Amino acid sequence: MSVFKSGEQLPGWCEVTGFEFIELSGRPLPLPIETEKKRLLVTRGSCRLASGKKAQVLYEGQFWDMDVANGPFIADAGDETAQIILFSGRWGTELGGCGVFRVSPSDIIDTQGDPVSYLKSTNFDSHYHDCDEYWVIIEGAGTVVVGSHSFEVEAGDCIAIGMGHHHDLPLVRDHVKGAYFETTLEGKKRFGHLWEHKHGPADVRPERV
Template sequence: MSVFKSGEQPPDWCELTRFEFVELTGQPRPITVTDQKQRLLVTRGSCRLANGKGAQVLSEGQFCDLEEASGPFAADAGDRTAQVIIFSGSWGTELGGCGIFELTPSTPAWVTGDPVSYPKSTNFDSHYHDCDEYWVIIEGAGTVVVGSRSFEVEAGDCVAIAMGHHHDLPQVWADVKGAYFETTLEGKKRFGHLWDYKHGPANPRRERV
């Protein structure tokens, strides 16, 4: 696992090469497609995404993949404000999920997931994926656990999690709102949260530095 911010270089193994927060206010904002793959995810409010062929309105949690052949693009929030994240990189065609999650401190109840030995104050579950996953912390702060490692994260951090590594968000110090993006499905290409006890042992990918 690695933690990096917008503008910082992620590890070489990451399919996500950069991300950018874009605040939408007033005039339409040009969105330039400069990478092999780009995805726009709405993280607050509603966004109108337009190109020469028309326009669509995306609400919080919805996303659109941006192709250079369909550009140029422009985004606006009408007479309100909105926020989007633009993910850029070189992922494949079969992908996992993408959206928004929120987490608050709570008294842990039993949750579907693999058992853990560390303290928890959330109902988030320990799980793994058949793909790499990226969490971008939009608001709040907490502790992320990946395998045997733990990191403190805050707004603006991107957590890069390699395929097959168990991960969890067991402690929240301020209510967390985050974006998640699961990139190319590999191996058995199962989607969603996977657990040792139900889906079989994870096969963690060795993270290349």
């Protein structure tokens, strides 16, 4: 697993090559498309995204894929404020999920995910995917576990998680709000959280760490 800040280089195996937080307020903001693909995810408030062909209002947790052919794009929060994340990269066409998640300390410990040997104080499940996944911590801090490794993360961190690697958010300090982006589905191309006790052994890509 790898942890990065905006502007830092991600490993070569990553389909996401960059990300940035953008605060919207007051005036429309042009969004240039310099890379092969970009995905806009609203992480707070609402955003009107307009192009030469159409306009769409997006709310927290909703996203839009932008490419050169449909640009240029302009983002606008109107009289309110909003926050968005722009992901850049080279992902495929069959993708997993994308949105916003929240994790808080809990006395109710998850029993749906795969069993773990480490301390947990959240109701988050240990799981794997048939794709790579990227978490961006928006608020809060905590401990992320991927395989046999654990990492302390905080707001502004991006965690790159390779396909098949079990991952978890077992400990949080206060509340954590994050964004997730599951990129190109591979192998059996199963969608969502997968558990070995239900879905069988993970298809681990060991080089993606």
